[in-house]
Amino acid sequence: MRNRPGSESFDQPSLASLFVSFVSIGMMSFGGGLAAWTRREVVQRRGWLDDQQFLSGYALSQLVPGATNVNLAVFIGTQMRGAAGAIACFCGLTALPVAIVLVLGVLYLHSQETTGGARVSLALGGMGAVAIGLNLGTGVRLAQRNIRGPIPIAVTAIVTLSIGVFGFPLVHVLLVMLPISLLLAWLTRPR
């Protein structure tokens, strides 16, 4: 798949179509589901990337600091159309959500001064719990498709537990696990 002829000769989408695609990704995606929506739009609907290219971009987006999905938008924009593409994707992804968050924030701050504030907080708590589930569900879907064999499973489990359960600092885990994963991938590379 990776070496399929022409797999890197992207059709060059216009800046406008990048912007429009990421406006829809930004608006359709809630909670942790952004990566899932991005994949649906960019891989399934538009065919700009294949699954392998998407996943490596997704992994890099997680490894470079910053919000994964914003990074992913900048990554895809850069791959497609360079700096201008990156800006188009970033603006498309964030413009409307920023406006919506601001409006909700102003409404929230007002609601706290009224008796309805406690109910608003309860509803927000319920949505927060679901949003965490969307994060975990995205992980399950990615694992089903891309994690095969004992070594990748072990690396996935160690990263998950060390940060998610034992609360080790992210930087420390990456400093240990990245070189190990790279070494294992190199040793087991197809020849």
Added chain:
Amino acid sequence: MSLVLLQLIGLFAGLSMLAFGGGAGVIPDMQRAAVDHYHWLTAREFLDSFAISRAAPGPGSLIVVLVGLKAAGMVGAAVSFAAMFAPSCLAVHIVAKYWHRAARSAWRAVVERALAPVAVGLTFASGLSLMRGTEHGSLPWGITIVSTAAFSLTEVNPILLLAAGAGTLLLMGP
């Protein structure tokens, strides 16, 4: 420029470069600074801001907009947004350019295979550390487990799940 704006820039630009594994990893650090150190908002307001930013469309790290809004109004929101996203976007843009150039190289194939399990692990870890970083009682635990299963096993619309989660806590909450 006022002191608060400088503090917002310093905090979020720093967190921007520390936010490995997505925005979720820096939430506990952000909470400590915004609530305990600078007293821009209360712990309750921070948790609610977190939920708003997760429930609204767009990336969860838009919570910085709400922290900035509470700390210094609209200017604070704008400054926080720029500080949180500019450094990391520049970094990923530079990485992506090299990545594109290395399209067919053997090392890129190795890196791709090495990154996949780390990326999946970071996805799981961000969900788990969010539960550790905020107050997660037994009812939210149940909601999280059900929505994880629903989202990974079915094609249900996430918006419906979010509405159901809000309704559940409203009906059964403390």
